[in-house]
Amino acid sequence: MEAHLLSLVIWTPIIGGLLVLATGGDERASIARKIALAFSVVTFLFSLSLYSGFDKTTAVMQFTERAPWISTFNIFYHLGIDGIALPFILLTTFLTVIVVIAGWQVIQIKVAQYMAAFLIMEGLMIGVFSALDAILFYVFWEGMLIPMFLIIGIWGGPNRIYATIKFFLFTLVGSLLMLVAFIYLYQQSRSFSIPDYYLLPLNINEQILIFIAFFAAFAVKVPMVPVHTWLPDAHVEAPTGGSVILAAIMLKMGGYGFLRFNLPILPDASHALAGFMIALSLIAIIYIALVALVQEDMKKLIAYSSVAHMGFVTLGFFMFNEQGIEGGIAQMISHGFISGALFLCVGVLYDRMHSRQISSYGGVANTMPVFASFMMLFAMANAGLPGTSGFVGEFLVILGAFKVNVWYAVLAATTLIFGAAYTLWMYKRVIYGAVANDAVKALSDVSAREVVFLALLAATVLIMGVWPFPVLDIMHASVENLVAQTAASKL
Amino acid sequence: MNGILNVTPAIPEIFVFTMACVILVVDLYLSKEQRAISYGLTLLTLGVGMMLSIMSFSAEPVFTFNNMFVDDALSDVVKIAICLITLLVFIYSREYIEARGLYKGEYFVLGLFAVVGMMVMASANHFLVLYLGLELLSLSLYSLVAFQRDSELATEAAMKYFVLGALASGMMLYGMSILYGLTGSLDIPTVRKAVGGMSPDDVVLIFGLVFVLVGLAFKLGVVPFHMWVPDVYHGAPTSSTLFISTAPKIAGFAIVIRLLIGGLEDLHGAWRDMVIILAVLSIATGNLVAIAQTNLKRMLAYSAISHMGFMLLGILAGTPTGYSAALFYSLVYAFMSLGGFGMIILLSREGFEADELEDLKGLNQRNSWYALLMLLLMVSMAGIPPAVGFFAKLAVIQAIIDVNLVWLAVIAVLFAVVGAFYYLRVIKLMYFDAPGEHVPAIQAAPDLKVVMGVNAWAMLLVLPWIGPIQQLCRTAVASVMSGFVS
Numbered sequence: 001m002e003a004h005l006l007s008l009v010i011w012t013p014i015i016g017g018l019l020v021l022a023t024g025g026d027e028r029a030s031i032a033r034k035i036a037l038a039f040s041v042v043t044f045l046f047s048l049s050l051y052s053g054f055d056k057t058t059a060v061m062q063f064t065e066r067a068p069w070i071s072t073f074n075i076f077y078h079l080g081i082d083g084i085a086l087p088f089i090l091l092t093t094f095l096t097v098i099v100v101i102a103g104w105q106v107i108q109i110k111v112a113q114y115m116a117a118f119l120i121m122e123g124l125m126i127g128v129f130s131a132l133d134a135i136l137f138y139v140f141w142e143g144m145l146i147p148m149f150l151i152i153g154i155w156g157g158p159n160r161i162y163a164t165i166k167f168f169l170f171t172l173v174g175s176l177l178m179l180v181a182f183i184y185l186y187q188q189s190r191s192f193s194i195p196d197y198y199l200l201p202l203n204i205n206e207q208i209l210i211f212i213a214f215f216a217a218f219a220v221k222v223p224m225v226p227v228h229t230w231l232p233d234a235h236v237e238a239p240t241g242g243s244v245i246l247a248a249i250m251l252k253m254g255g256y257g258f259l260r261f262n263l264p265i266l267p268d269a270s271h272a273l274a275g276f277m278i279a280l281s282l283i284a285i286i287y288i289a290l291v292a293l294v295q296e297d298m299k300k301l302i303a304y305s306s307v308a309h310m311g312f313v314t315l316g317f318f319m320f321n322e323q324g325i326e327g328g329i330a331q332m333i334s335h336g337f338i339s340g341a342l343f344l345c346v347g348v349l350y351d352r353m354h355s356r357q358i359s360s361y362g363g364v365a366n367t368m369p370v371f372a373s374f375m376m377l378f379a380m381a382n383a384g385l386p387g388t389s390g391f392v393g394e395f396l397v398i399l400g401a402f403k404v405n406v407w408y409a410v411l412a413a414t415t416l417i418f419g420a421a422y423t424l425w426m427y428k429r430v431i432y433g434a435v436a437n438d439a440v441k442a443l444s445d446v447s448a449r450e451v452v453f454l455a456l457l458a459a460t461v462l463i464m465g466v467w468p469f470p471v472l473d474i475m476h477a478s479v480e481n482l483v484a485q486t487a488a489s490k491l
Numbered sequence: 492m493n494g495i496l497n498v499t500p501a502i503p504e505i506f507v508f509t510m511a512c513v514i515l516v517v518d519l520y521l522s523k524e525q526r527a528i529s530y531g532l533t534l535l536t537l538g539v540g541m542m543l544s545i546m547s548f549s550a551e552p553v554f555t556f557n558n559m560f561v562d563d564a565l566s567d568v569v570k571i572a573i574c575l576i577t578l579l580v581f582i583y584s585r586e587y588i589e590a591r592g593l594y595k596g597e598y599f600v601l602g603l604f605a606v607v608g609m610m611v612m613a614s615a616n617h618f619l620v621l622y623l624g625l626e627l628l629s630l631s632l633y634s635l636v637a638f639q640r641d642s643e644l645a646t647e648a649a650m651k652y653f654v655l656g657a658l659a660s661g662m663m664l665y666g667m668s669i670l671y672g673l674t675g676s677l678d679i680p681t682v683r684k685a686v687g688g689m690s691p692d693d694v695v696l697i698f699g700l701v702f703v704l705v706g707l708a709f710k711l712g713v714v715p716f717h718m719w720v721p722d723v724y725h726g727a728p729t730s731s732t733l734f735i736s737t738a739p740k741i742a743g744f745a746i747v748i749r750l751l752i753g754g755l756e757d758l759h760g761a762w763r764d765m766v767i768i769l770a771v772l773s774i775a776t777g778n779l780v781a782i783a784q785t786n787l788k789r790m791l792a793y794s795a796i797s798h799m800g801f802m803l804l805g806i807l808a809g810t811p812t813g814y815s816a817a818l819f820y821s822l823v824y825a826f827m828s829l830g831g832f833g834m835i836i837l838l839s840r841e842g843f844e845a846d847e848l849e850d851l852k853g854l855n856q857r858n859s860w861y862a863l864l865m866l867l868l869m870v871s872m873a874g875i876p877p878a879v880g881f882f883a884k885l886a887v888i889q890a891i892i893d894v895n896l897v898w899l900a901v902i903a904v905l906f907a908v909v910g911a912f913y914y915l916r917v918i919k920l921m922y923f924d925a926p927g928e929h930v931p932a933i934q935a936a937p938d939l940k941v942v943m944g945v946n947a948w949a950m951l952l953v954l955p956w957i958g959p960i961q962q963l964c965r966t967a968v969a970s971v972m973s974g975f976v977s
Contacts, residue, residue, distance in 0.1 A: 021863075024859075025859075068958065069955070069957075069958060070882070070957050070958040070961065071958045071962065072958060072961040072962055072965060073885075073886070073889065073961075075958075110855075110859075113855075113859065135885070138876060139876040139877045139881070142875055142876045142877075142881070143875075143876055143877045145875065146866075146870060146875065149915070149918070150918075150922055153919060153922055153923040154855075154922055154923060160923070161919060161923055164923075165912070165915060165919070168911070168915060169908060169911065169912065169915075172875075172908050172911055173905070173908050176904040176905070176907060176908060177901075177904070179885070179888075179904065180888070180892070180897070180900055180901060180904055183885075183888060183889050183892045183900070184892060184897065186889065187889075187892055187893055
C-alpha cells in the first residue's frame with residue numbers, strides 16, 4: 001500500500017465520484033451524500049498517512065510511482081511529491097470534506113452530479129500536485145476544467161453561463177500555450193519527465209519564450225493582473241462549494257506551477273523577467289485592493305481580495321529567497337483556508353437571505369451572534385492579524401522583500417492597511433449596526449452542520465497562526481533546494 | 492511472392508465482395524419481416540471481414556496481381572478499422588432506417604460495396620487500382636445519400652455530392668495522367684523511382700501534383716474544397732451521414748499515404764506548403780464557421796473539416812512520426828464522429844430528426860446518462876484531456892513541432908480554443924438549459940444503447956492502451972516505408 005499511496009489518494013475520490021454518479025436521480029440523494037462524505041473522509045485519512053510517512057529532511061521526490069504509459073512519446077505515469085506539493089494535497093483533501101458538508105442541505109437538485117463533480121475534481125487536483133510527468137500533469141490540469149465548468153454552469157447564479165464559459169476559455173488559452181512549451185521541451189530532451197527539465201540546458205531566448213508560455217497558463221490561474229477578470233465573474237456566479245474550491249485550491253495551482261516549472265526550469269528567464277513579475281504583483285496588491293474596497297457584492301469583494309492576496313504570493317516567489325518563497329507558500333495555504341471560510345460565511349448568509357449585496361444586510365450580529373464571531377475571526381485573518389494564519393505568510397513575504405529592496409517591502413506592506421480596510425469595512429456594514437430590515441430580523445443563527453465546518457476552519461486558521469512550524473517545516477528542505485536551483489544559471 | 496494469381500493478400504476484399512453479391516441475391520427472396528436475415532448477414536460479413544484482415548496482418552508488405560495490390564500493415568490496420576466502424580454504423584442505424592422505410596437489402600449491399608471500395612483503396616499500389624476503389628466507394632456513397640427518395644434535402648445533397656465528387660475524380664485522374672506522361676508508369680513504386688530522378692522544380696511535375704492534391708482535398712473535404720461537406724452531411728439521412736463521416740475518412744487517409752507519401756514523397760518540399768495552406772484554412776474555417784451553425788449535423792460537418800485539417804498537420808510534417816500521428820488522428824476521429832452522429836440517431840425517432848442544436852436542450856434533465864455520453868464525446872472532439880481526442884491532437888502537434896513548425900502549432904492550438912467554444916455550447920445546452928416543452932421520452936433499442944455507451948466511454952477507457960495503438964500506427968507506417976526500399 002505504501003508504494004501506491006499517491007495513486008490511492010488520487011483515484012479513491014475519482015472512483016467515489018463515479019459511484020456517486022451511479023446512484024442516479026434525486027430520489028436517492030441521501031445515499032449520494034453519504035457515499036460522497038465517506039469517500040472524501042477516507043481520502044483525507046489517506047492523505048494524512050502521506051503526511052505521517054513523509055521525510056521532512058530531504059528535497060527528493062517521495063512516494064514516487066513510475067510506470068510506462070504511452071511509450072511512443074516517452075510518457076510515464078510518474079507521480080511523486082516533495083515538501084512543496086504535500087501541503088496543497090492536505091489542503092485539497094481537507095477542504096473537499098468541508099465542501100461536501102457545506103453542500104449537504106443547500107444543494108437539492110442533481111445532488112449526485114454535484115457531489116460527484118467535487119469528488120472527481122478532488123482526485124484531479126491531487127493529481128496536479130503530484131504529477132511528475134508533464135503530460136500527466138497537463139491531463140490532470142485540464143481535466144479539472146470540465147467538472148468546474150459544470151459546477152458553475154448548473155448550480156450557479158443568474159449570469160452563470162457567461163461566467164463559466166469565460167472561465168473555461170480563459171484557462172484553456174493559457175493552458176494550451178503551456179502544452180506547446182511542454183512539446184518544445186520534449187523535442188529538446190526527448191522526455192516528458194519534469195525532473196529531467198530541471199537539468200536541461202536552455203539558452204536565454206528559449207527560456208524567455210517558454211517562460212511566457214508557462215506564464216500564460218499560470219498567470220490566468222493565479223490570477224495575475226491583467227488576466228484576472230474571469231475570477232470575479234466565476235466567483236460571483238459559482239455556488240458556494242465551487243467558490244471555495246476555486247479560491248482555495250484552483251488559484252493555488254497557478255502558484256504551484258510557478259514553483260514547479262518557471263523557477264527551477266527557467267532560472268535565467270525568471271531572473272530576467274523578475275522585474276515584470278514584481279510589478280504585476282505589486283499592481284495586484286495595491287490596485288486590486290482598492291478595487292475590492294468599492295465592491296457592493298460580498299463575493300466579488302472576497303474574489304478581488306483573493307487576487308490581491310495572490311499578488312502577495314507571486315511577489316514572494318520572485319524575491320528568490322527562502323523567506324519569500326516559504327512565505328508565498330504559507331500565504332497560499334492560509335489563504336486557502338481563509339478564503340474558503342469567507343465564501344462559506346457568505347454562503348451561510350446567502351442561503352438565508354438570497355442576496356450577496358452588502359446593502360441588504362446590517363446588524364446581523366443581533367440575530368446571528370455565533371455566526372458573527374466566526375466571521376469576525378475569518379475577517380481578521382483575511383486582514384492578516386497576528387495570531388491567525390494570514391499573518392504568517394504576509395510577514396515572511398515582507399521579510400523576504402526587505403532583503404531585496406526596501407521599496408518592494410513598503411509597497412507590499414500597504415496590504416496590511418488595505419486588506420484591513422476592505423475586509424473590516426465589509427464586516428462592519430454586514431454584521432454591526434442596527435438591524436437593517438425585517439429579513440435580517442428573521443434570520444436564524446448557524447445550524448449544527450454549519451458550526452461543524454466553520455469550527456473546523458476556525459481551528460485550522462488559529463493553529464496555523466499560532467504554531468506555523470509544522471507547515472513550514474515540511475517545505476523547508478524542498479524550498480532550500482528550489483532556491484539553489486533558481487540561483488544556478490543554466491547559461 | 493509477386494505471383495499474378497496469389498489471391499491470399501486480397502482474401503478480405505474477395506470475401507466481402509462475394510458476400511455483398513450473395514446478400515443482394517438472398518434479399519430478393521426475403522419478405523419484409525425476414526429482412527433481419529440480410530441485416531444479420533451484413534454484420535456477419537463485416538465481422539468475418541475484420542477477422543480475415545486481422546489474420547492476414549503482416550508487417551512485411553506482400554505484393555500481388557503484378558504488383559498492383561499490396562497487403563502491408565497499413566492496409567491491414569485500415570481494413571480492420573473500416574470493417575469495425577461499418578459494423579458499428581449498421582448497428583447504430585438499424586432502428587433509424589427501419590423507421591424511415593430505408594430498411595432494404597440494397598442499403599446493406601451499397602454499404603458493403605463501399606467497404607470493398609475502401610479496402611481496395613487501402614491496398615492499392617497502382618493509380619488505376621486506387622481510382623477503382625475510390626470510385627466504387629464514391630458511387631456507393633452517392634446512392635446512400637440519395638436513398639431517401641422522397642426527401643428533397645437528400646436528393647439535393649446527393650446531386651451536389653455527385654457533381655462535385657465527379658469533378659474531383661476528374662481532377663485526380665487528370666493529375667494521374669500527367670504523372671503517367673512524365674514517368675511512363677501508373678505503378679506507384681515505379682512513379683516514385685522516376686520522380687526521384689527528376690528535378691523537384693519541374694513545372695509539369697508540379698502541375699500533375701497540384702491536380703492530384705486537389706482531387707484528394709475534395710475527397711477529404713478540406714478548405715477550399717469543402718463546400719459539399721455541410722450540405723451532404725445535413726441533407727443525407729443521418730444513418731448515411733454517420734457512414735460518410737467515419738470510415739471513408741480513414742480510407743481517405745490511406746490514399747493520401749499511397750499517393751503523396753508513396754508516390755510523390757520526393758516532392759515533399761513542393762506539396763508541404765500547399766498542404767500547410769489547406770490545413771490552416773481548414774482548421775480556421777471549420778472552427779470559425781461551426782460557431783455560426785444552429786444545426787447539429789452542420790456543426791459536426793464543419794468540425795469534420797477542422798479535424799481533417801488537424802490530420803493534415805501530421806501528413807505535412809513529412810516524417811514517419813507525423814504520418815503515424817495522422818493515422819492515429821483519423822482513427823480517433825472516426826470513432827468520435829461515430830459517437831456524435833450516433834447520438835443524433837439515438838435521440839431521433841419516427842418522423843423527427845434530433846439534428847438541431849435546440850433539440851439537445853436540457854438533455855441532462857431528460858436523461859442524464861445520454862447527456863454524460865455526449866459530454867464525453869464533445870470533450871474528446873474539443874481535444875480536452877483526459878479524453879483520447881487530446882492525445883490525437885498532441886501527437887500531430889508534437890510531429891509538427893519536431894520539424895520546427897512551432898508557429899503552425901501555435902495557430903492550430905489557438906484555433907482549438909475557438910473550436911472548444913462550440914463544443915462547450917453543446918454541453919451548455921445539455922446541462923444548463925431547461926428542456927423545451929412537450930418533449931417525449933427518449934426511446935432507443937437496446938443494441939443501440941449498448942453501442943452508444945461503449946463508444947462514448949471508449950473515449951476515456953482507451954487511455955491505458957494509447958501507447959500500443961500508437962505503436963501499431965507506427966508499425967503500419969513503417970511497413971509502407973519498407974515496401975519502397977525493397
